[in-house]
Amino acid sequence: MAVTKDVKEKIASLSKDELVKIVLKSISKDKLFLDYIQLNYFKNDLNENDIFEEYKQKINKLIYKRYKGYADEEKAAHFITACNKELANFEKLSKNYELIVALILLVLEKASSDFDAGFGTCFTAFDYKFTLLLKKVIRIINTKMHEDMKIEYSQEINNYLKAIKENSAYLDYVYELPKEI
Structure with a gap:
């Protein structure tokens, strides 16, 4: 929902005490909003690396959650879905693409190694969700990052591309992936 001019005027007319109450109520209900406020307005409290470490721990904890599914591939797909939610929240807080790529690569590494999928x-x-994350990391590296970063991450990403293309090339979304970056 877009913020209209009328809403902006009404918020501007609120007293400082009312605004403080609203902000305190909002941050008590939404951890993401609290992190956003700390990151952008309280410079000494929290930085992007602290938030990165927090989300890294969240992803590492998600591995130990029991996921529905008979096969490990189903469980790994549910793991990737849960991690996508954390990745989306991190992306709302940070525009540091190096950290975003590092988190995505952590999810790909955990999904491919910690499950017997x-x-x-x-x-x-599992193939589909893994491919979507792989496409996302490739897109970020190709469009948002410096060429040196592409070199830094290329071997790891190329290993994932090779592994998925060797076994799942019959799937359209895997077939469309590049052979290497």
Whole structure:
């Protein structure tokens, strides 16, 4: 919902005490908003690296959650979905693409190594979600980051591309992936 001119005028007319109450109520209900306020307005309290470490811990904790599913591929797909929510929240707070890429690569690494999931099985949800994250990291590296970063991350990403293309190339969304970056 867009903030209209009328709403802006009404907010501007509120007293400082009312605004403080509103902000305190909002940050007590929404941890993301609290992190945003701390990151952008309280320079000494929190920085992007602190938030990165916090989200890294959240992703590491998500591995130990019990996910629905008979096969490891299903469980890994649910893990990636849960991690996507954390990634989206982190992206709302930080525009540091190096940290975003590092978190995405952490999720890809955990999904491919901590579950006994494999590519190319009949449980294609894992392949699909893994591919979406892989496309996202490739897009960020190609469009938002300096060429040196592409060199830094290329081997790891190319390994993932090779692994998924060797086993799941029959899926359209995998077939469309580049062979390497």
